[in-house]
Amino acid sequence: xxxxxxxxxxxxxxxxxxxxxxxxxxxxxxxxxxxxxxxxxxxxxxxxxxxxxxxxxxxxxxxxxxxxxxxxxxxxxxxxxxxxxxxxxxxxxxxxxxxxxxxxxxxxxxxxxxxxxxxxxxxxxxxxxxxxxxxxxxxxxxxxxxxxxxxxxxxxxxxxxxxxxxxxxxxxxxxxxxxxxxxxxxxxxxxxxxxxxxxxxxxxxxxxxxxxxxxxxxxxxxxxxxxxxxxxxxxxxxxxxxxxxxxxxx
Amino acid sequence: xxxxxxxxxxxxxxxxxxxxxxxxxxxxxxxxxxxxxxxxxxxxxxxxxxxxxxxxxxxxxxxxxxxxxxxxxxxxxxxxxxxxxxxxxxxxxxxxxxxxxxxxxxxxxxxxxxxxxxxxxxxxxxxxxxxxxxxxxxxxxxxxxxxxxxxxxxxxxxxxxxxxxxxxxxxxxxxxxxxxxxxxxxxxxxxxxxxxxxxxxxxxxxxxxxxxxxxxxxxxxxxxxxxxxxxxxxxxxxxxxxxxxxxxxxxxxxxxxxxxxxxxxxxxxxxxxxxxxxxxxxxxxxxxxxxxxxxxxxxxxxxxxxxxxxxxxxxxxxxxxxxxxxxxxxxxxxxxxxxxxxxxxxxxxxxxxxxxxxxxxxxxxxxxxxxxxxxxxxxxxxxxxxxxxxxxxxxxxxxxxxxxxxxxxxxxxxxxxxxxxxxxxxxxxxxxxxxxxxxxxxxxxxxxxxxxxxxxxxxxxxxxxxxxxxxxxxxxxxxxxxxxxxxxxxxxxxxxxxx
Numbered sequence: 049x050x051x052x053x054x055x056x057x058x059x060x061x062x063x064x065x066x067x068x069x070x071x072x073x074x075x076x077x078x079x080x081x082x083x084x085x086x087x088x089x090x091x092x093x094x095x096x097x098x099x100x101x102x103x104x105x106x107x108x109x110x111x112x113x114x115x116x117x118x119x120x121x122x123x124x125x126x127x128x129x130x131x132x133x134x135x136x137x138x139x140x141x142x143x144x145x146x147x148x149x150x151x152x153x154x155x156x157x158x159x160x161x162x163x164x165x166x167x168x169x170x171x172x173x174x175x176x177x178x179x180x181x182x183x184x185x186x187x188x189x190x191x192x193x194x195x196x197x198x199x200x201x202x203x204x205x206x207x208x209x210x211x212x213x214x215x216x217x218x219x220x221x222x223x224x225x226x227x228x229x230x231x232x233x234x235x236x237x238x239x240x241x242x243x244x245x246x247x248x249x250x251x252x253x254x255x256x257x258x259x260x261x262x263x264x265x266x267x268x269x270x271x272x273x274x275x276x277x278x279x280x281x282x283x284x285x286x287x288x289x290x291x292x293x294x295x296x297x298x
Numbered sequence: 299x300x301x302x303x304x305x306x307x308x309x310x311x312x313x314x315x316x317x318x319x320x321x322x323x324x325x326x327x328x329x330x331x332x333x334x335x336x337x338x339x340x341x342x343x344x345x346x347x348x349x350x351x352x353x354x355x356x357x358x359x360x361x362x363x364x365x366x367x368x369x370x371x372x373x374x375x376x377x378x379x380x381x382x383x384x385x386x387x388x389x390x391x392x393x394x395x396x397x398x399x400x401x402x403x404x405x406x407x408x409x410x411x412x413x414x415x416x417x418x419x420x421x422x423x424x425x426x427x428x429x430x431x432x433x434x435x436x437x438x439x440x441x442x443x444x445x446x447x448x449x450x451x452x453x454x455x456x457x458x459x460x461x462x463x464x465x466x467x468x469x470x471x472x473x474x475x476x477x478x479x480x481x482x483x484x485x486x487x488x489x490x491x492x493x494x495x496x497x498x499x500x501x502x503x504x505x506x507x508x509x510x511x512x513x514x515x516x517x518x519x520x521x522x523x524x525x526x527x528x529x530x531x532x533x534x535x536x537x538x539x540x541x542x543x544x545x546x547x548x549x550x551x552x553x554x555x556x557x558x559x560x561x562x563x564x565x566x567x568x569x570x571x572x573x574x575x576x577x578x579x580x581x582x583x584x585x586x587x588x589x590x591x592x593x594x595x596x597x598x599x600x601x602x603x604x605x606x607x608x609x610x611x612x613x614x615x616x617x618x619x620x621x622x623x624x625x626x627x628x629x630x631x632x633x634x635x636x637x638x639x640x641x642x643x644x645x646x647x648x649x650x651x652x653x654x655x656x657x658x659x660x661x662x663x664x665x666x667x668x669x670x671x672x673x674x675x676x677x678x679x680x681x682x683x684x685x686x687x688x689x690x691x692x693x694x695x696x697x698x699x700x701x702x703x704x705x706x707x708x709x710x711x712x713x714x715x716x717x718x719x720x721x722x723x724x725x726x727x728x729x730x731x732x733x734x735x736x737x738x739x740x741x742x743x744x745x746x747x748x749x750x751x752x753x754x755x756x757x758x759x760x761x762x763x764x765x766x767x768x769x770x771x772x773x774x775x776x777x778x779x780x781x782x783x784x785x786x787x788x789x790x791x792x793x794x795x796x797x
Contacts, residue, residue, distance in 0.1 A: 065795060070788020074781040081776030088762070092769055095761045097382060166780055177772055178762045187349030249402075254340060259392075266389075267348040270396075275339035279332040286328050290321055 051143045052151050059155030062124070072120055073163050076113050080167060083109030084174050100178050102188070104171075105195075105261045114199055115232060119224035121159055122207025123217040125152045126292070130215035145292045153208050153285060160200045164193070188267035195264030198277035199257060203228050205284035212291040232257060345396065356393050360475040364398040366482055371398075373474075374433040375405045376418055381430050382465065383445050386757070390470045423514050425726050434474065436481040442518040443473050446625035446733050447740060450754050467754035480520050487743055489516060489540040490526035496547030496576070498717060500525075505723040509544060512720050515735055521743070528554040534561035540742045542569045543584065545576040545717030550583035559587050565697070567710045567742040571717035574599060574637045589642070592654035593692050593713050596638035598666035600688045600715065601676050605661055610635040610674060612690075613728065614658045620693055622712070622737045623657045631658055632728035636690045637715030638666050652696040652709070656689035658734075664688040690715050691734075693741070712738045 063069035087100055087107065096103075104110055129135035138148060171189055203224075210224035211217075237252040238259060253259060260273040347355045356364075373391060377384045391403045408415035408429050419426070422433060422440060430445040450467035480486070491500055500516075500523055502508030516523045526534065526541070534541055534557055541561060543550075550558075562568060572582055572595055585595050605613040614631040617623040641654030666683040667676030697708035718724055725731045764772070 065791060067788045067792040070784045070791070073784040074788070077781035077784065078777060081773075081778075081780055085773040085776050088764065088769060088772060091762045092764050093762065095759050097385060097757055097759060099758075099760050100762065170776065170780070173772070173775065177764055177768065178760060185349040191348050250340070250399075254336075262392075263345075269346040269348065270343060271345075272339050272343045275336060279335050283328060283332050287325070290325065294321075 052147045055143060055147060055151035056154055059125075059152055060158065063121075063155065063159045069159065072117060072159075076117050076163050077166055079109045079113050080170055083107045084170055088174070088178070100174055102265045105192070105265050106258075110261075111232060114196075114203060115225065115228050117163060118160065118200065118203035118207050118228065119210070119221040121156050121163075122204055122211050122224060123221035124211070125156060125208055126211040126288075127215055127217045127220040131217070139292075139295065146289055149208065149212075149285060149289045149292055153204060153288075156204045156207065157197075157201060160204055161197065164196050164200075167196075168193075185267070188265060191264045191267050191269050194269060195261050195273070198274060199261070201281045202231075202277050202284070205281040205288070206231075209284045209288045209291065212288045231255075235259070356397055357471060357475075360394070360471055361397060363475050363479045363482070364394065364401075367398050367400045367478065369400060369437065371401050371478060371481070372435045373401060373403045374418060374435070375403065376408055376415060376433065377405065377430050377445070378409055379407055381445060383430075383448055383468070383470075386468045386755075387432060387448070387470055390468075390474070394474065422518060425511075425732070427726065427729060428732070432474070434477045434481060436478070437484075439481055439520060440518065441477040441481055441520045443477060444733070444736060447473060447737065449625065449757075451624050451627065464759070465757050467756050469754040471755065477520070486520050486522040487539045488522050488524060488535075488537050489542055489739075490524050490535065490538045491542040491544060492528065492546070492550075493525045494527050494529050494548075495550055495582075496545075498544040498571075498721060503722065506721060507545075507718065508722045509720065511722045511725050511732075512544075512735060515732065516739070519736070519739060521739065528557050533557050534566065538566065540567045540569060540739065542571075543582075544569075544571045544720070545573045546582050546584075547576050547578070549577075549580065552583070555583055555587050558584070559590075562587075562591065562709050562711065565709050568712070569738060569742060570711065570713045571720065572637060572639075572713065572715060573635075573717040574715075575635050576717060588711070588713055591694050591696075591709075591711055592642050592652045593694060593711070594640045594642045595713065595715060596640070596666060598638060598668045598683055599635045599670060599676060600638050600660055600664060600666055600690055602660035602688075603663040603665070607632070610670070610676075612636065612660060612664075614660065614690060614730075616659045616661055616687065618656050618658065620655050620657050622693055622741045623734065625737060626658075626730045626733050629730040629733060630728045631719065631730035631734055632724060633690060633714075633716040633719045634724070635670075635716070636719075638688045638690065639692045639713050639715040640689050641692045641694075652694045652711075654692050654694045657691040657693055657712070657714075659687045659689040662687050693738075710742050710744075712742060 083104055084100075086109070087103060091100065126135065129138060139145075168189055171192075206227050207220070207224040210227065211220040213223065214220050234252070235256040235258040238256040254272065254276065260270075260276070263270055263273065373394075375384075375387055375391065377387060388403075388405065391401075395401045395403050406414045406418060415429075418424070418433065419428070422442065424431075428444075432443045434441045434443070448468060448470050449465040450469060451465060491497065498507055498509040498512075500509045500513040503510045513523055521540075526532075526538070528534070529551070538561065541558065543558075558566075558568070570584060570588065572584065574597065579597065581597060588595055599610065600612065601610070602612045602614075605615065607613060611632060611634045614633060615629075617626055639656075641656055664687055665676075665678060665685045666688060668679040668682050669677040671677060691712065691714040694711040694713070695708065696710075719731050720735050725735065
């Protein structure tokens with residue numbers, strides 16, 4: 049545990065003691081702000097039946113943050129260590145492979161969480177101006193965060209795996225982005241296959257991230273969504289561990 | 299030297315194969331485990347509803363009905379995506395689907411998927427104007443729910459300059475659950491239509507007077523329509539949920555009227571469509587009975603100077619606040635040579651007395667005429683005829699509490715001074731005719747068992763009316779100030795570490 053915490057601190061330092069980390073957060077916040085600003089401009093003067101804060105997840109800005117930020121956050125995790133030669137030093141240190149993988153994943157995940165924290169103030173701010181007289185309901189915000197974190201954990205785990213597979217940060221980011229986008233595009237299957245009956249329809253609905261986020265933003269927490277993201281995250285981290293271990297038997 | 303070479307060669311081929319096999323098996327095992335966990339998760343799951351969204355939770359009644367669904371129920375949402383009810387309908391049906399795996403929900407956007415929409419229209423014999431509806435099918439039977447049925451409205455804004463009519467509640471759950479329950483039950487509500495006096499024929503496809511389109515509407519609502527002759531000794535059957543008298547030509551005998559009266563006294567439901575054109579300007583015999591229930595049916599023709607159509611027709615847009623016609627605001631009902639039908643309920647009478655309310659009427663420029671010349675010109679009799687708003691249909695309710703679903707023993711009557719407006723050709727002439735038929739039947743059938751006691755869900759509305767200055771201030775905060783803060787912190791950290 050001690051080793052894990054030391055590694056975690058080291059990884060967090062890489063994010064928060066460099067300008068890069070803050071640039072990533074600023075970039076994400078620009079997209080976040082743009083998303084809300086575009087919605088405000090589009091709906092100003094209109095009456096809608098769902099709060100503006102619920103509509104944000106449906107915009108391209110939300111998914112752009114998830115799809116672009118996670119590869120950028122994770123691309124350096126293993127690839128940079130390999131490229132600079134510090135990977136071997138790390139691997140020969142008295143720490144387990146599992147601890148290394150978990151520490152890197154946790155650091156990236158915590159950074160991702162910090163990146164999304166301003167969303168709460170955005171939601172509060174927009175609600176203040178757009179839903180006058182109505183109490184701000186924090187519970188949907190809590191569930192929205194749960195959704196964002198679950199999706200983020202999966203994408204970060206994919207990023208970890210991509211980063212572990214190569215020594216080039218660009219290739220790692222591209223691989224992670226491609227896999228992430230493919231997974232995201234699966235959501236669109238729901239609109240065709242998902243409306244029929246049968247196994248394919250069930251799978252399309254079960255894997256639709258749109259559906260999952262729709263539930264989360266409305267304050268609905270479904271154990272199926274949680275299990276889906278946690279198991280996929282687990283698989284990706286397990287594969288990352290195997291890739292890291294592979295240097296021993298190559 | 300040879301020994302040194304052996305040491306640097308690493309794992310033997312066999313060891314590599316063994317490790318590879320080991321890793322391969324462990325990966326397959328982990329994937330299989332994940333698949334199993336997900337499979338179990340889909341079968342045994344829990345949904346929590348946090349905060350105000352508890353409103354999206356299904357009622358126990360709906361859960362009970364859905365638990366009884368053992369075969370596939372196909373629900374087609376034939377809605378335009380821009381319809382304000384599209385979101386609530388799809389959201390609710392998603393909850394239904396989560397509750398019951400045997401539900402298949404399909405969305406057909408009739409504006410985009412023309413071929414599929416056409417197939418549905420042909421299969422369910424829908425008119426081209428009949429769109430924005432939910433079709434629930436089970437075991438070869440179908441139930442159609444139109445968007446006009448799905449909302450409760452607040453009409454207080456009608457009197458304001460904006461004439462705004464607000465949707466205040468969504469009745470989807472009560473209607474969908476009732477429809478699914480009705481389809482599973484296999485027993486359909488029974489509507490008897492009186493015969494023997496030259497009434498409209500529900501089997502006739504003749505355009506002017508045939509009622510086959512109305513019969514289709516009943517079939518879509520899963521209502522069994524049966525003919526009824528009261529000329530013998532038979533009474534109105536016990537299982538009669540609605541009795542319809544559609545445009546009798548001949549006089550209904552006193553004996554028959556008494557039987558109908560007994561039926562109404564025991565909580566019967568009556569749809570009376572009385573046309574003076576059909577009865578040859580004579581009374582039908584029902585008038586005294588209806589008078590006893592608070593409805594005066596005149597023996598004149600109603601006209602409207604403001605909304606006249608050639609041939610004695612009127613386009614009615616003057617609707618009351620009654621639940622039958624509330625959803626028809628903004629639409630029109632087309633009637634031809636209608637009789638005036640007035641509510642005669644006196645104010646201050648006992649609570650259990652019949653309450654008669656007008657449904658639709660002419661404009662303030664309406665008038666009645668006792669006679670019409672051969673050339674079709676109305677001739678008013680100053681003694682018998684009148685000017686002003688002339689009601690053309692009335693609803694009577696006795697024994698139910700206002701705003702609550704009707705009690706089993708509550709009597710309900712809908713009387714319209716016209717019957718041709720629901721005939722095959724005319725029913726499609728104005729958007730409100732079919733809507734009126736649909737809503738009147740729904741109101742007459744409204745019983746606790748039908749509505750399943752599920753209250754409508756209040757609809758939330760969010761008006762975004764930001765002044766330009768506030769809008770731009772907010773935009774700057776969101777796009778510049780918020781991203782600027784971490785950037786400044788980053789620069790400070792970078793600068794400090796550089797030093």
